[in-house]
Amino acid sequence: MRTFEYERAATIDAALARLPQPDTQLIAGGTELLNWIKEGIEAPQLVLDITGLPLTGIEAGDSGLRVGALETMSDVQADRAIQREYPVIAQALVKSASAQLRNMATIGGNLLQRTRCPYFRADVSLPCNKREPGSGCAALDGGDTSRHAIFGGSRHCVATHPSDLAVALAALDASVVARSARGERRIPLTGFHRLPGEQPDRHTELLADELIVAVEVPAEVAARRSHYVKVRERTSYEFAVVSAAAVVELDGHTITRARVAIGGVAPRPWRLRNTEVELPGIDVGDTEGLRAAVAESFGEASPLPGNEFKVELAQRATVRAVQDAGATT
Ligand SMILES: Cc1cc2nc3c(=O)[nH]c(=O)nc-3n(C[C@H](O)[C@H](O)[C@H](O)COP(=O)(O)OP(=O)(O)OC[C@H]3O[C@@H](n4cnc5c(N)ncnc54)[C@H](O)[C@@H]3O)c2cc1C
Ligand code: SF4
Incomplete structure (x- = not known):
């Protein structure tokens, strides 16, 4: 059995100070991370709990929409302004996972979930360039590709991204707001998840020292329809x-x-x-x-x-x- 340390981050700055350290994983709802640890996909030495950070809040108004990264999927789906002005978000969320998972899972964690390719998630060692760079691709090497990509794959990986919310946000021209000790930047959702190219093990554009603080939809997007x-x-x-x-x-x-x-x-x-x-x-x-x-x-x-x-x-x-x-x- 592998052990890890657990800490609660008291402030955003304290979390950012910890982040650049290798073998540190943040935990929000934990519905992905704990599976990765059990499946051997990640083996962090430190699990840093960010659930106490002030990263909640849903603001929908004249300046667009801003949703804090630690809002749960349930709370965002149930928000009246989201249901009225951004129905595509509410619908994507209510069709995701189960009610129990949505009560725990957060918006930031949802966007960082990883592929459901069965070879990536296998509990035995199989060729998978995303999980073990250079090991091959069991899907392309004669495996089952029925759930895989028809756009954007490479000869190294043809996995699909599973988040429903991400699809809704991509249609809304949303951005991910990422914060590090260097400041904040906005990453367009359409480019947030990386295409596999030669490096399928790099999943997103988020850097190792960055925290997702929010997602934003610009004011000019009229999303009621x-x-x-x-x-x-x-x-x-x-x-x-x-x-x-x-x-x-x-x-x-x-x-x-x-x-x-x-x-x-x-x-x-x-x-x-x-x-x-x-x-x-x-x-x-x-x-x-x-x-x-x-x-x-x-x-x-x-x-x-x-x-x-x-x-x-x-x-x-x-x-x-x-x-x-x-x-x-
Ligand atoms: C059985 C099952 C069915 C599911 N079905 C669906 C489905 O139909 N549709 C769908 O979209 N999803 C589905 N999911 C995925 C689910 O939505 C995700 O597990 C969940 O959204 C992850 O959020 P979390 O807060 O639990 O993330 P965590 O497990 O806490 O974290 C996941 C990753 O994100 C990182 N992280 C979390 N928050 C931040 C942050 N603010 N900044 C930087 N890094 C952060 C963590 O370090 C970790 O690497 C399903 C999951 C399960 C287990
Ligand atoms: S498609 Fe990608 S995730 Fe799936 S086995 Fe191939 S390399 Fe791994």
Whole structure:
């Protein structure tokens, strides 16, 4: 049995002073970290509890949305302003994990969860470049790739990112606010999770000495008409096979502006930029028109043997998300 030390951080500065030290892991809700320790994915010497830090608060107003990193998934989902002005966030959260997990799990921890690739999570040693750099990729080497990426993978790793919230935030042009002893910086959510390239073991752009303090959605994003569609193998307590988040602005029934991101298909939430160019001018009830606009983003899809079905499924989920966003009153 491996042991570790446990400490509670009294202040943000005290946590930041500890962070650069190797073998230190922060713990918030603990719903990911404790699994990693049990599975041997992480073996920290110090577990630093940040739950006492003043990193809560939900501010929704004229200057946009700011949610503290230690807000729980439950509290954010239940917030009236979020439900009214940012329904895509509330829907993504209520479709995540279980009520018990959402009561513990935090917004910051949710964005830092790691892939659910079964080879990465295995309790026996299997080739996995993300877990053990240079060891290979059991998925690409003849394994089951049905849950893997159709966009953004590399020859070293084709894992997908599992956070539902991240997909909603990507469609909202949100940023992660990261603080270190050097100050604060904002990392766009669309670039927060790294593509694997040659280095699949680097998961995000967050540096070792940085703490997530909040996520922010800019004021110019009109999110009242937004919707999250999650396709999964059972209707609760299950990760997405594919998902789609859409935020639309309408003139009557005609789309004037759209932001669309999909999940379960790439190492990060995947924005459909070509689709966003095509959607303005289309009637939100014109299913064929929407399908054609969505298809514009799938020419670059690279399905693997075993996950070709995601190409069609993700397009259908996206059309549904856009239509349901448009139907929001
Ligand atoms: C059975 C199960 C089903 C699930 N289903 C879903 C699902 O359907 N959809 C979904 O989106 N998620 C799902 N999850 C994942 C769940 O949402 C995450 O486990 C949870 O959000 C992690 O938050 P936490 O606060 O518990 O993180 P922790 O376990 O406390 O931390 C996770 C990581 O984040 C770091 N960290 C935490 N907070 C900060 C911070 N503020 N700054 C810097 N680093 C920080 C920690 O050091 C650690 O490395 C599921 C999890 C389980 C166990
Ligand atoms: S897809 Fe990535 S996480 Fe999965 S086995 Fe391959 S290297 Fe590991």
